[in-house]
Amino acid sequence: MLTNLAQQPADALLALIKLHNADPRANKIDLGVGVYRTEEGATPVFAAIKAAEAKLVQQQDSKAYLGPEGDMGFVTALMPYVFGAANPTMDGRIEGMQAPGGTGALRLAFAVAKRAGVKRYWMGTPSWPNHAQILADLGLELKTFNHATKAGTVDMPALRAAIAEAGEGDAILLHGCCHNPTGIDYTPADWDEIAALVAAKKLLPILDLAYQGLGKGMEEDAYGLRRVLAAVPEALVAYSCDKNFGLYRDRVGAFYLMLADPAGLGAAMSNAHALARASWSQPPDHGAAAVRLILADAGLTAQWLAELDTMRERMRQVRAKLGAAGKAGTADLSPMGSQNGLFSITPLTPEQVLAIREKHGIYMAGSGRINVAGLTMANIDQFIAAVADVTG
Numbered sequence: 325m326l327t328n329l330a331q332q333p334a335d336a337l338l339a340l341i342k343l344h345n346a347d348p349r350a351n352k353i354d355l356g357v358g359v360y361r362t363e364e365g366a367t368p369v370f371a372a373i374k375a376a377e378a379k380l381v382q383q384q385d386s387k388a389y390l391g392p393e394g395d396m397g398f399v400t401a402l403m404p405y406v407f408g409a410a411n412p413t414m415d416g417r418i419e420g421m422q423a424p425g426g427t428g429a430l431r432l433a434f435a436v437a438k439r440a441g442v443k444r445y446w447m448g449t450p451s452w453p454n455h456a457q458i459l460a461d462l463g464l465e466l467k468t469f470n471h472a473t474k475a476g477t478v479d480m481p482a483l484r485a486a487i488a489e490a491g492e493g494d495a496i497l498l499h500g501c502c503h504n505p506t507g508i509d510y511t512p513a514d515w516d517e518i519a520a521l522v523a524a525k526k527l528l529p530i531l532d533l534a535y536q537g538l539g540k541g542m543e544e545d546a547y548g549l550r551r552v553l554a555a556v557p558e559a560l561v562a563y564s565c566d567k568n569f570g571l572y573r574d575r576v577g578a579f580y581l582m583l584a585d586p587a588g589l590g591a592a593m594s595n596a597h598a599l600a601r602a603s604w605s606q607p608p609d610h611g612a613a614a615v616r617l618i619l620a621d622a623g624l625t626a627q628w629l630a631e632l633d634t635m636r637e638r639m640r641q642v643r644a645k646l647g648a649a650g651k652a653g654t655a656d657l658s659p660m661g662s663q664n665g666l667f668s669i670t671p672l673t674p675e676q677v678l679a680i681r682e683k684h685g686i687y688m689a690g691s692g693r694i695n696v697a698g699l700t701m702a703n704i705d706q707f708i709a710a711v712a713d714v715t716g
């Protein structure tokens with residue numbers, strides 16, 4: 325039976341890591357998978373994480389199981405950052421659990437919504453390819469709408485039309501900030517409108533917050549999520565610490581569920597616990613424990629936030645330079661200057677993406693997405709010239 329299994333294509337984005345590693349050219353540029361890079365092109369462990377890990381080695385006296393919910397100290401410590409320090413549980417209406425990365429949290433959110441009877445999921449496209457993959461793997465129906473216009477703004481008319489067409493009880497997936505892959509985020513005014521529309525249509529919002537702090541700031545990047553949660557009775561949140569704590573391979577995420585009445589939280593969350601138990605059983609501990617230690621220590625928290633500020637500022641400078649470049653060949657780079665987070669979409673065709681890789685050693689996703697953190701003041705002119713060459 326097993327020999328009948330058909331060959332599956334490798335995940336295109338993850339395959340790019342290997343292709344880039346195998347390229348012997350000294351001036352190659354990796355703009356593929358979404359990891360932050362320094363001006364030197366490195367993805368170092370945060371100093372705050374290193375310090376927390378040292379503490380963890382000293383303090384941890386057992387590695388016995390914690391249960392499907394993982395490290396609840398970590399889950400609770402994150403809540404003021406996600407939901408606001410003034411009312412981090414929304415009057416006791418939110419409960420969470422740890423999940424293996426943002427992907428684990430998303431899978432749990434989609435599966436919990438399915439158990440609750442959600443039949444259709446709405447999502448703006450393009451989106452992170454794994455969103456559709458997880459939904460397909462769970463056998464869920466996906467309806468899409470256009471996320472962004474050619475002019476580089478959010479396509480609010482498409483979103484309004486999708487919500488008008490959606491039925492009560494459908495779920496809608498919304499990127500909280502730093503839209504992956506476009507970098508084109510909703511404005512606060514857009515979020516105000518979205519919150520009202522989602523509430524009026526009685527949709528279940530699923531908020532994916534994977535890049536908090538990498539857009540405009542920790543508070544600013546949570547605006548939309550908080551606005552939507554304030555407007556609706558129920559919501560699900562998938563949170564990732566992979567980027568804003570640099571914990572990628574340690575797989576650190578959290579899943580939160582909000583209900584109108586806190587009395588039902590125990591029963592609702594027991595479904596998430598059961599689904600986790602039947603899938604990964606219990607999440608990996610190490611990274612979440614390190615985050616908990618950072619958030620429990622004012623000095624380490626300040627250090628972490630300063631490191632995050634440095635990352636955001638570096639990306640802002642790269643974006644400013646891209647934006648100022650204007651046109652490279654026929655590709656207009658100027659909208660990238662005002663976009664957010666790690667990603668932007670170039671107008672390169674799949675053929676041009678291949679050409680820029682083969683001719684110039686520049687690796688980007690087939691969709692034309694670039695990880696702007698792969699650009700530095702030393703290689704950005706090379707990138708702009710290469711874009712001009714393949715599009716000109």
Ligand code: LMR
Nearest residue numbers: 337356357358359452504
């Ligand atoms: C990305 O989009 O590059 C990241 O979210 C990494 C991933 O797992 O795809």
